Amino acid sequence: MKVMTLNFLTCAVKNCKSSNDSFPLHPKEAELAKDDIEINPQLLINVLPRIDWAALRTTSTELGFPTLPEQPPSPEDLQSDEALLKELHELLMETQMMEGKLVCGHCGHEYAVKNGVANFLLPSHLV
């Protein structure tokens, strides 16, 4: 699963929806892979406005990537800072979590990631 999806996935347990701690999910024992994708600055510029930047910073640090700046870059920043552009491209577009777990910060439930697919099916008592 592309790391980008972590920016719109949350704990599936009903009771966790109202808590802020259920997003973002926390990767655990993550095995990562990197796809080779041509840099597309315009796509990144269009994607950034819908990214929760604070959550992305958390995810980035938790996966062992360098700390992202506190504020998201503007389109002009991205066009002039090639290093940042490459970093965001690699993190958001190229990096895949192949194995591991995604942990909810509120209820502690762990979702398994196997073969690049995260499994959010819940046992009936948690639905």
Added chain:
Amino acid sequence: MLPTPDTSHVPYQRVYEPAEDSFLLLDTLSSPSETAFLSSRFASPSPSSPSPAPLVLEVGPGSGVVIAFLTAHASTIFGSPHVLTTAIDVSPFACAATNLTVSKAVSENTSTSGFWTSATQGDLVSPFRPGSVDVLVFNPPYVPTPDLPAPPPTGLQALKEKTTFEEDSHLLELTYAGGRDGMETTDRLIEALPGVLSERGVAYILLCAQNKPEEVKGRIRVMGGEGKWKAETVGTSGKQAGWEKLQIVRVWR
């Protein structure tokens, strides 16, 4: 006519094979009326003020034929290739098949493709953040059946090379069995729309005649009070269809 994605790699003994319903979705979503609607809703007003890339989610992609089509032809359908696509399915086999179908379709249409973010295993929209989905597409299990099948066991993984006949049957049953009026799963999805769709969000849902589509549209139109939601039929299988008589309903605020 935009080319249909290749799904020859998909194991049809346990994953839904594209059929009339799938093709109706492809035809409707790429029709002039819907491409005009989607392009005007999601395209950027100008290059200097980019519209945030929409997130397109297919619930229950099966083989992945529909989401692969939407991803591969994003420029044509949404007016821009700056589109994020994703999918969710209860079956790990459908997730694996979808990932492959989409990557094949994208590699054959690089100049018009959106960005595929991979398939997730799960129930309807349960793991998606509120307000995160801009376009939702759902070809439900719409056939009326006496009962709804149980969901697959949570531990069922696509890595399993040999599935039993019972496991395969169960997985296929999940692709079509809709319980009472064929609406038990669809109704759950409709209830979840106000929470998961963004302000500009739109959903496309396939219904058959036995789902009582006029009643379904009526229920949608009063969700959260009168006049908040719109529901219109934007595609039908018409008189040429077999006994199922299908239609696509567009739902939006």
